[in-house]
């Protein structure tokens with residue numbers, strides 16, 4: 001007599017969800033379609049948040065900024081081939097910026113891809129992804145899903161954080177597996193980003209360099225913000241008395257109004273300093289590669305970074321301090337008293353104070369003007385004065401002039417509150433970062449967007465309205481890319497390559513989705529609209545009319561434009 005013993009089974013869909021939840025991941029950003037629509041439905045049914053986007057790049061950007069804010073990898077879920085490719089830009093940008101995220105994409109079966117038999121949305125995604133991310137894995141058996149997710153998590157957050165690709169062929173999700181075996185296959189990642197302590201001799205070498213410094217400078221990068229070692233970083237700055245410069249996403253580690261901030265004397269301190277301590281900041285193009293006229297006199301660098309190969313990337317590093325920023329700064333603090341390091345020369349500090357005073361006065365003169373129509377400075381003064389009252393608000397910022405001027409005009413008071421175009425200078429992060437920050441923090445977001453930059457992700461206004469997120473988008477509308485005044489030299493009917501529809505009303509876009517639209521032509525109208533929008537806690541967009549002649553080509557990057565024929 002046969003006994004039918006019912007065996008409880010589960011499947012790949014459930015195992016992916018269980019593996020993510022087993023590692024305390026509760027949110028997925030993505031865009032549904034074959035073969036992952038049911039995975040999204042199931043994730044929601046099992047209590048995870050699934051935030052559905054209108055374009056996968058924006059979902060990926062949301063996942064990336066969630067990773068930067070939490071030190072847990074943000075998850076982006078896409079369909080195969082075109083959906084995967086749309087997400088790949090965000091994965092590559094996350095890797096370039098050291099933001100931990102995992103791009104999970106459905107894919108075609110290996111046997112079809114490897115024979116190039118022309119499947120629906122066929123692509124060898126694993127190999128396409130590899131050059132653009134930290135690590136890439138494919139899972140073929142349901143019992144390996146637990147390991148696959150665990151490997152992806154550890155790869156994303158350990159060492160230098162970055163993007164990881166996880167390839168899940170369609171049939172894997174439908175595979176069934178005995179429930180007990182499935183449960184046992186799950187892996188809880190232990191100590192995913194272990195502390196990496198600096199060698200004692202490297203700490204001593206760094207302290208010795210600081211002891212001999214006459215004009216020291218500390219440079220804080222977004223790695224320092226990401227490390228969440230805020231108290232020790234502040235203590236290191238304040239106990240040494242060394243002036244500091246925050247890179248854009250490191251603003252707020254100490255309040256921008258801090259007495260030791262040298263931001264208003266940036267050019268002066270970069271050129272004059274003799275010892276520079278880099279804390280989670282790379283000497284890449286954003287810092288003129290550590291050489292040339294920006295850096296003036298010869299320098300000696302102390303560099304704190306978790307990536308050993310970052311040392312000497314552009315110039316020789318006299319005191320490499322390899323380890324996680326928390327451990328490295330902690331070790332420096334512990335050694336400070338015994339190192340006999342004096343406070344910086346009053347002459348050095350006095351020279352900085354004088355330069356700060358001069359430059360602050362120059363900026364104040366620019367900010368005090370009230371031209372009609374508004375320019376970047378008068379609009380940003382208005383925003384600065386409102387946001388001063390909201391020190392914990394999240395600020396997203398992109399554009400050319402809009403990015404450059406906002407970076408120096410809008411003060412930050414808390415760490416990890418400013419999210420911008422980062423290391424690549426990429427446009428299009430705006431709405432994705434805004435959604436990621438709002439969902440992750442549960443707090444209001446203000447996105448200050450150039451009108452061209454906004455255009456890359458503007459359709460996500462519908463997503464913001466659909467999830468009723470407290471995001472206020474301010475579009476700096478100057479009728480074009482950089483400015484709105486170029487003309488077609490042929491006199492033909494096509495407008496110039498950089499020009500948009502004149503006097504567009506972006507505020508009408510958000511009204512189409514039930515959000516609140518404002519139209520502001522003066523700093524007073526802009527301030528009033530911004531206060532009202534933040535107080536409402538609802539999705540809002542302010543169309544800020546900016547003088548179309550006010551911008552400069554590529555903002556402060558004008559010099560990166562090759563000499564074009566048109567200029568000869």
Ligand SMILES: Cc1ncc(Cn2c(C)c(CCOP(=O)(O)OP(=O)(O)O)sc2=O)c(N)n1
Nearest residue numbers: 399400401402425426427450451452453481482
């Ligand atoms: C993905 C992508 N495409 C194009 C660019 C080139 N680019 C573009 C298109 C910018 C937009 C500048 O226009 P805007 O209206 O956003 O800003 P301003 O009006 O503030 O200058 S800034 C910049 O570097 C880019 N950085 N990234």
Ligand SMILES: Nc1ncnc2c1ncn2[C@@H]1O[C@H](COP(=O)(O)OP(=O)(O)O)[C@@H](O)[C@H]1O
Nearest residue numbers: 160221222223227247280281282305306324325
């Ligand atoms: N927890 C960490 N500990 C040490 N270094 C880190 C940590 N997280 C990121 N980093 C490093 O911080 C650096 C960030 O540099 P970068 O992105 O150029 O900053 P910024 O653009 O603000 O100057 C990267 O080299 C990265 O390896």
